[in-house]
Structure formats: structure tokens, C-alpha cells
Amino acid sequence: MYVEQRVHSSPDSINAGVITACQEGDREAFRLLFEAYKDRVFSIACYSLGNEAAADDITQQIFVKLFTRIGQFRGDSEFSTWLYRLVINSCLDERRKQKRFLPVEDFTPMPVQRKSPETKYERREIAGSVREAIGGLKPKMRLPILLKYIEGLSYEEIAAVLGCSKGTVASRLNRAHKALAKKLSYLRGELEL
Amino acid sequence: MFAKHVSSLTSAYCHDELSPDESRRVAEHLISCERCRGEFEEVKFGARLAAQLPLIEAPDSQWRGIEIALDRKGRPAPTPTRRRLTSFFVQPRFAVAALALGVLVIGFAAFWLRPNSKPVGATWDVARLDGAPRIGSALINDKSKLGVGQWLETDTNSRAQISVSDIGHVEIDPNTRVRLVETNPTEHRLELAEGRLSARISAPPKLFFVDTPSGVAEDLGCAYSLEVDKAGNSLLRVTTGWVSLQLKDRASVVPAGAACATRPGVGPGTPYFEDASETFRAALSKLDSADDSRPADRASLKIVLASARVRDTLTLWNLLPRVTGPDRELVYDRLAKLVRPPDGVTREGVLKLNQQMLDTWKDQLESRWDDNLSPGLLNAWRRTWARGLGKLNGLEGKK
Numbered sequence: 001m002y003v004e005q006r007v008h009s010s011p012d013s014i015n016a017g018v019i020t021a022c023q024e025g026d027r028e029a030f031r032l033l034f035e036a037y038k039d040r041v042f043s044i045a046c047y048s049l050g051n052e053a054a055a056d057d058i059t060q061q062i063f064v065k066l067f068t069r070i071g072q073f074r075g076d077s078e079f080s081t082w083l084y085r086l087v088i089n090s091c092l093d094e095r096r097k098q099k100r101f102l103p104v105e106d107f108t109p110m111p112v113q114r115k116s117p118e119t120k121y122e123r124r125e126i127a128g129s130v131r132e133a134i135g136g137l138k139p140k141m142r143l144p145i146l147l148k149y150i151e152g153l154s155y156e157e158i159a160a161v162l163g164c165s166k167g168t169v170a171s172r173l174n175r176a177h178k179a180l181a182k183k184l185s186y187l188r189g190e191l192e193l
Numbered sequence: 194m195f196a197k198h199v200s201s202l203t204s205a206y207c208h209d210e211l212s213p214d215e216s217r218r219v220a221e222h223l224i225s226c227e228r229c230r231g232e233f234e235e236v237k238f239g240a241r242l243a244a245q246l247p248l249i250e251a252p253d254s255q256w257r258g259i260e261i262a263l264d265r266k267g268r269p270a271p272t273p274t275r276r277r278l279t280s281f282f283v284q285p286r287f288a289v290a291a292l293a294l295g296v297l298v299i300g301f302a303a304f305w306l307r308p309n310s311k312p313v314g315a316t317w318d319v320a321r322l323d324g325a326p327r328i329g330s331a332l333i334n335d336k337s338k339l340g341v342g343q344w345l346e347t348d349t350n351s352r353a354q355i356s357v358s359d360i361g362h363v364e365i366d367p368n369t370r371v372r373l374v375e376t377n378p379t380e381h382r383l384e385l386a387e388g389r390l391s392a393r394i395s396a397p398p399k400l401f402f403v404d405t406p407s408g409v410a411e412d413l414g415c416a417y418s419l420e421v422d423k424a425g426n427s428l429l430r431v432t433t434g435w436v437s438l439q440l441k442d443r444a445s446v447v448p449a450g451a452a453c454a455t456r457p458g459v460g461p462g463t464p465y466f467e468d469a470s471e472t473f474r475a476a477l478s479k480l481d482s483a484d485d486s487r488p489a490d491r492a493s494l495k496i497v498l499a500s501a502r503v504r505d506t507l508t509l510w511n512l513l514p515r516v517t518g519p520d521r522e523l524v525y526d527r528l529a530k531l532v533r534p535p536d537g538v539t540r541e542g543v544l545k546l547n548q549q550m551l552d553t554w555k556d557q558l559e560s561r562w563d564d565n566l567s568p569g570l571l572n573a574w575r576r577t578w579a580r581g582l583g584k585l586n587g588l589e590g591k592k
Contacts, residue, residue: 063259134246170202171201
């Protein structure tokens, strides 16, 4: 999976002690938590909302919400599962709000310049096309893709975050993969497989 | 053999999410079923495309925004109302009405809240209270603006009031010169070159600062006055809350009812309660005027110690790191006589300025510094501002 890991802090560095400290209101511990998850949360928000400014706002709101609600985390599930549920719900709420004022059919992807099939694609150009294509998927298909490829969650974890069965996750990912393949079929020869 | 196709399992197969038996069945099926193999190739390509999705780096400014939001969390939040409104709006039968109402609300809000929606701190509102105060060369009317870098000046007959963004007010007394140095969501800073101002701030600690020629006054959630004379000496008097005064590595945290003088190049003196005796204050002033070229005067120290009341342990505690050797022993002995140190705080540790012991003792002393505050109330206040106050030893903090 192609992700840029931050060296100074990662979700792996967040242990029970850090979470307990956050629950006790320790701002330094919360900073660690923020550093570990900020890019992941921001990425999901970006891909979900299709707008970096809105993603910036919602990411801040999510972490403020997290700080005030982290006391409710009882350890019944993985912390990341609990966090991503909060992230997904916040992004869905935000999209609903946006839809009330913007009569768009669905997601408006971030503009990415489309290249002709003849162009030799650089990796980031492929990423841009993928980003645009994923932005055009319906949320039901987009969210499992983000949780799988941005967060690296297993099917079981994705199911826990989305509140559905593992079979449903498999089915939605299947459809999403096919949709991506169809939309970006012109990249078939460009992507080194 | 082809009775059960496996196309619905291909993603799970790609991600190794199937049991060994299922995985084997899919593999065997793919060898012999052209249709499923075609779908598998499609899914595999889609999966490889999705794997190109990059992680997007969050903006650097995020943490600052979160900290500000958390610090302000104590203020009345509109969330419950908004949630109720949201649930109202999402009911389909109210959708049209909700949309219309929403447009009206937004229109009114945009109109009435116009001043607040301006970029935070680009300018501060200033109002004339008396006489003819000026911003630069322009006279101030009832609604003027003070921009970053601009000087506000009052003469002998004029006064003005500044609105410090949305966190409080500062009254500018006659014969005063102040300049707006900085204003943004994380820092509001004035420079007081000369004269007197009174600030009343309702905001998290470490948000409002006043630079003077002899140090920086850092608001810890409070009301206070600050005056600067022509030589650059300043006097801070706190009426509620706490204020920190700092110059380089020297600092004093001053509670309500107390005052603290500062001198250019020397920094904050020792804080004292304003109801201390004249004798005490005069002797303390002499002590504070000591510097490298003029060592502390033992006679003045003895007067301070002899005339100290329980409440004056504020001063004695702050004196501990400011004196050395036998003088520190004298201060400790008098302090211990006025308020016995708590368990775990030893003479040896305090004389070596063990920070943990100093803090523990200070926690105990604080309840004796304000007759109007019960320990419970004081603790509640301290909890509220605990983070901003940080270490209350007066030796650390933002400069």
C-alpha cells in the first residue's frame, strides 16, 4: 500500500497508557494521539468531502470532539475502530449538511487534470486519477476503500467501523474495485503491474 | 464444477481475507472458470489502482486550531441548539420550510454578525471614553479601529477603551502610549510604552500579553492594571485571577490582591500583597533593588521577615530562589514558622530549591493567600486554569 508514514508518531505508538492519559485530560498525550492520526483522519475527510478546506475544518472538529468524548471509550473495541467510526460519522454528517445547500448529485471530486491515455503517467498523476475516481464512488463503496487503503484495516475492522457484516464489506469492496477498474481502464497499460 | 462461481469473493481473495479452505476453492475455480478469472483480473486491477491512493498530509496549522478550540470549550457552545435544529431540518416534511428558514437565518446572521466574521485580530475596536485620544495622528471617535503596528495615545484629559478581539477590554488612562503588536487566534499582544492601562480578560491563560520596557505581563485569566513610568519601571496590580510577569529567565506569578514592580534590565521584583505593612513593603523594595553591583541588604531582609504575616508567605516563598546561602536559610525558617511545610517537604530540599517540594509547599500556601477564597473555591479556580498556569513556581513560561 502506498502511504507516507510520519516517522515521529504513528498509530502503533498509541498504547493504552496514552489513551488513559487522554481520558484524564492530559493535553500532551492528546497531542501524541493527534500526531499519530492526523494525516489519516485528514485523508479520510479529504476523500470523503472532496475539498481540502472543508476537510481541514472537519478534521479539527473531529479531534475536538475526540478530546471531549474519549472518556466514553471503554476498550470494548480497538481504539482505532472507535476513532474511525467517529471520523466516518462526522464526515457523513458534514456531507449531509453540504448537500442541503448544494444541489449536487453526489460527490464533486477535487479537480485533477485528466491526461490522455497516450501520456506517460508519473506515479502521482496516477494517484490523482485514482483520487478523482474514488471521489466519484458512492459513499457505500468509497468508505470501505478508504478504510482499507488509507487506514489499512482488515475486513473485520472495516465491518466494525461501518456497522455492517464482513460479507457486506467484501461485497462493497468488490464492486468498488470493479468500478475503479472500469473508470480507469485507460491506465491499464500505464500502471506497472 | 461451475455451480458456484467465486466472483463475489475475489476482493477477499486478493486481500487474503478468506479461510484456507475458501481460498483453495477460489484458486481452483479460477483455473477452470474463464468468466470468474476475467472478473478476478478486473478486481485485481482495481485493487492495484486503489493502492496508489496517497495519504494526504494534514496542514501544520491544525494543532493550533484544535488547542484554541479546546481552550475555549468552557464557553457557552451552540452545539445542542444546532443539533436540535439539525434534527428538525432533516425531517422531509419540513425540508422546504427548513431551507427557507435556513436562508433567512444565514442572511440575518451574516448581517448581524458581520463584525465577528472579520479575520480575527486584523484590527481592534477602540472607543473614546474622554477627551481626544488619537491613533497615530487621527482623533478617535466612538468607533475607531486599531491596527497592528499602530500607536494609540492619550493626553492628560483623554481616555479610551480597546476591545481585545472577543476576549476582553483594556481601558487606556490619560498620558498613555500603547501599540498593537500582534493579534491572532493564539496571541493578542499590546506594548505599553508609558502610562497606565487596566485590562479585564475572559480567556484561557497565555492568550493576552502586554510588553513593557521591563518585562512582559502574561494574562492567566484575570483583571489587572499595569503602569509604566518614564524610566521604564512598571507596577502591576492584580484585582482578580493571576498574572505572570517575566523578563528573560526571571518571572513572578502575581495573584489577586498582590502587586509586583519591575525594573528595566532586572525584570520582575518579588510579588507582595498590597495590604502588607508599609515597613514590609519598604524593606522589600530595598531588597528588590539589589543586583550584581549591589548585593542584598541583610538588614532589609530581616525587616521583611520580621514583619511578614501568614499572607505574606507569598513574598517569602518567592524570595527563596532570589536569595542565597544563609539568607535563604533565614527565609526558610521564617516561612516554616508561619506555615509549617507539608509532609515530604524538607528543609534541606527547599534550601536546594527542589522544585517538587517548592510546588507542594506553594500549593499549601495558596489557600492562605486569599482570605476571600475558601480552599475549595481556590482549587476549583485552579483546576479551571490548571493547564495555563502550568508550573506556578514563576520560573517558567512563555517569554
